[in-house]
Amino acid sequence: MDFFSVLGFDANTEWVLTGSLLLGFASGTIGSFVLLRKQSLISDAMAHATLPGVCIMYILFQVKSIPLFLIGAALTGLLATQAIQLIIHRSRIKTDAAIGIVISVFFGFGIVLLTYIQQHFGGSKAGLDTFIFGQAASLVKSDVQVITIGSLILTMIAALFFKEFKTVVFDPAFAKGIGLPVRLLDSLLFSMVLLVVVIGIQMVGVVLIAALLITPPLAARFWTEQLGVMAFLGGSFGAVSGISGAILSTTIDHLPTGPMMVLSASFIFFLSFLFGSKKGMLPRMVKLL
Amino acid sequence: MNYTLWIILTGCLVGVTCGMSGVLLMLKKMSMIADAISHTVLLGIVGAFFVSQSLNGLPMLIGAAVVGLATAFFVESLHRSGIQSDAAIGVVFTSLFALGVVLISFIGDQVHLDTKHALMGEIAFVPWDTLQIKGESYGPVAVWMLGTVLVLNLILIAVFYKEIKISTFDPQYAKLIGVPVAFVHYLLMGMVSLSTVASFDSVGAILVVAMLIVPGATAYLLTDRFITLLLISGVVGILSAMIGYGAAVYWNVSIAGAMASATGLLFLAAFLFSPKHGWLMKKAKQRRLAANS
Incomplete structure (x- = not known):
C-alpha cells in the first residue's frame, strides 16, 4: 500500500488499484485456460448475460446489495452458457451463431430490465448503469474487498491445481486414464471463469470484461509456448492492464474504467504481436533473413 | 404518416435488411464476425465525427464502412498469423470498441453521441x-x-443469386466451376457493413447484432430451401420489430432492447416447435416411432 501513497493516491483509490491489479492477474491466468479450450467467445456471452441477472435481483429485492447482484449475475451467466450448449446439441445451429444469439438476446433483455428499473424505481440511484462499462471511481471499500479476496482465491486455486488443469486442457483422455476427476476439474475451471466475470463486472463492465480474459493470455502466447509461463505472463499482463486502466480512469475525468483497461491490454497485445520472442512479427522476419 | 408508424417502419427495415444479410453470414459460420463488426462500427462513427466535426450521414457512412471492413481484415490477418479464430475476433472487436467508447468520452455533452446511444440507439428520435x-x-433520414x-x-442478391448460393453451400465446387468465391465473400462483407452502418445510428449495437444473427438462425430451423430461408429471415426480422415495439410501449422500456428480446422469443418458439427441426417436435416424433415399433 505504501507504494501507492507515495504516488499521492487517497486510501479509497489505493484499494481500487489493489483490486484492479489482482483482478487483472486472476483473469489473465484463468484466461489462459479459456483460450486453450477455445472458449473465449463463450466467456463473452457469459459476461453479457450477467446484466439481466443483476437487474432481476434489483427488481425482486429493491435494494442495492452487491452480494445479491453478484448472485443474480452468476445465475444468468450460468443460464446463458447452458442455453448455448442446449442450442448446439439440440438443434442444427452451429456454435458461433448460438453464442451470437445468446449474447444479443440476454443483453437486450438486460437493457429492457435496466430501462424498466429507471422508469419504475428511479434506478439511477441504484447505479446499475455502471455495470455496463464499469466505473472504478464509484467503487467503495466493501466492493473492492469482494474483488480483492475473490481474485486472490481464484489465483490460488489456479496455482494449486495447475498440473491437473494443464492435463485436462491438453489431454482429457490421458487425464481420465491416470484417474483424474475430469468432469469435476472441468466444472471447477468453469466456475472459476464465471466467478472472475462476476466479480469483475462492477469494475470493468459486462460489455468488456471478457477482453481481460482473452487479450492478456493471447499476448503472452507470443512470448512462450509453455502453459505455466503463459499463465504467469498472462496474469502479469492482465495486472498491468488492470492497474494502468484504473489509474488513467481515476486521474482523468470521464474516462470509463473498463475500456481503458481493455485498451491497455490491447496495447500490450500489439507490442507482443510485433516483438514477441516466440511468434512475434519482427523475430519471425529476422529468422527469415 | 405519424410518429409511431415511422418508428415501426424503421424497426422493420432494420429487421429485414439485417435479417437477410445476416442469414448469409450464418450459413458461412461467420455470425460472430457480424457481432464484431456491429461493435466496431462505433469507432468509425466517432472517428468520422473527429474528422468532419459533424454528425452528418455521409462521413459517418464512410467511416463506419472503413472500420467495418478493417475489422474483417484484421481478424483474417490475425487468424492467418496463427491465432485461433475465436480469440482473433475477441481481441479485435474488444480493442476497437473500447477505443470507440474512450474517444466518445472526449466528445463531451455538446453532441448527441454517447455510450448509451452507441448501445441502444435513438430509435425514438428517428x-x-x-x-x-x-x-x-x-x-426520416x-x-x-x-x-x-x-x-x-x-x-445484389438477385444479380448474384446463383454465385452466392453455390459458394455458400459448396465453396470447393464453386471454385471448381469458376465462381469468384473471394469476390462473393467481400460482397457479403460489404452488404453486412452497409446494413450495420445504416442501422447502427438509429437502433444501436445490441439490436444490430440481434437482427443480424437471430432471425437467420430462426429461419434456419424452419426451412431447408435457400430462397425460403432469406424470406423467412426477413419476415422474422419484421415480426420482431413489431412485437418489440408493442412490448416497449406497453412496459415503457427500451425499444431496441425489447426488439432484441422479441427476436429471442421467436427463436425460442422455432427451437421448440419447428415442424422439422424443433426440439419438442423431434422428441414427439421419436416417441411415436418407439410406440409404433
Whole structure:
C-alpha cells in the first residue's frame, strides 16, 4: 500500500488499484485456460448475460446489495452458457451463431430490465448503469474487498491445481486414464471463469470484461509456448492492464474504467504481436533473413 | 404518416435488411464476425465525427464502412498469423470498441453521441430527423438510408443469386466451376457493413447484432430451401420489430432492447416447435416411432 501513497493516491483509490491489479492477474491466468479450450467467445456471452441477472435481483429485492447482484449475475451467466450448449446439441445451429444469439438476446433483455428499473424505481440511484462499462471511481471499500479476496482465491486455486488443469486442457483422455476427476476439474475451471466475470463486472463492465480474459493470455502466447509461463505472463499482463486502466480512469475525468483497461491490454497485445520472442512479427522476419 | 408508424417502419427495415444479410453470414459460420463488426462500427462513427466535426450521414457512412471492413481484415490477418479464430475476433472487436467508447468520452455533452446511444440507439428520435429538400420534408433520414441499403442488398442478391448460393453451400465446387468465391465473400462483407452502418445510428449495437444473427438462425430451423430461408429471415426480422415495439410501449422500456428480446422469443418458439427441426417436435416424433415399433 505504501507504494501507492507515495504516488499521492487517497486510501479509497489505493484499494481500487489493489483490486484492479489482482483482478487483472486472476483473469489473465484463468484466461489462459479459456483460450486453450477455445472458449473465449463463450466467456463473452457469459459476461453479457450477467446484466439481466443483476437487474432481476434489483427488481425482486429493491435494494442495492452487491452480494445479491453478484448472485443474480452468476445465475444468468450460468443460464446463458447452458442455453448455448442446449442450442448446439439440440438443434442444427452451429456454435458461433448460438453464442451470437445468446449474447444479443440476454443483453437486450438486460437493457429492457435496466430501462424498466429507471422508469419504475428511479434506478439511477441504484447505479446499475455502471455495470455496463464499469466505473472504478464509484467503487467503495466493501466492493473492492469482494474483488480483492475473490481474485486472490481464484489465483490460488489456479496455482494449486495447475498440473491437473494443464492435463485436462491438453489431454482429457490421458487425464481420465491416470484417474483424474475430469468432469469435476472441468466444472471447477468453469466456475472459476464465471466467478472472475462476476466479480469483475462492477469494475470493468459486462460489455468488456471478457477482453481481460482473452487479450492478456493471447499476448503472452507470443512470448512462450509453455502453459505455466503463459499463465504467469498472462496474469502479469492482465495486472498491468488492470492497474494502468484504473489509474488513467481515476486521474482523468470521464474516462470509463473498463475500456481503458481493455485498451491497455490491447496495447500490450500489439507490442507482443510485433516483438514477441516466440511468434512475434519482427523475430519471425529476422529468422527469415 | 405519424410518429409511431415511422418508428415501426424503421424497426422493420432494420429487421429485414439485417435479417437477410445476416442469414448469409450464418450459413458461412461467420455470425460472430457480424457481432464484431456491429461493435466496431462505433469507432468509425466517432472517428468520422473527429474528422468532419459533424454528425452528418455521409462521413459517418464512410467511416463506419472503413472500420467495418478493417475489422474483417484484421481478424483474417490475425487468424492467418496463427491465432485461433475465436480469440482473433475477441481481441479485435474488444480493442476497437473500447477505443470507440474512450474517444466518445472526449466528445463531451455538446453532441448527441454517447455510450448509451452507441448501445441502444435513438430509435425514438428517428421521426424528428427528417430529410429536407428545398424546405420540403420527405420523411426520416434513417428510413431513406435503410431503404436504400435494403434495395441495394436486394439487387445484389438477385444479380448474384446463383454465385452466392453455390459458394455458400459448396465453396470447393464453386471454385471448381469458376465462381469468384473471394469476390462473393467481400460482397457479403460489404452488404453486412452497409446494413450495420445504416442501422447502427438509429437502433444501436445490441439490436444490430440481434437482427443480424437471430432471425437467420430462426429461419434456419424452419426451412431447408435457400430462397425460403432469406424470406423467412426477413419476415422474422419484421415480426420482431413489431412485437418489440408493442412490448416497449406497453412496459415503457427500451425499444431496441425489447426488439432484441422479441427476436429471442421467436427463436425460442422455432427451437421448440419447428415442424422439422424443433426440439419438442423431434422428441414427439421419436416417441411415436418407439410406440409404433
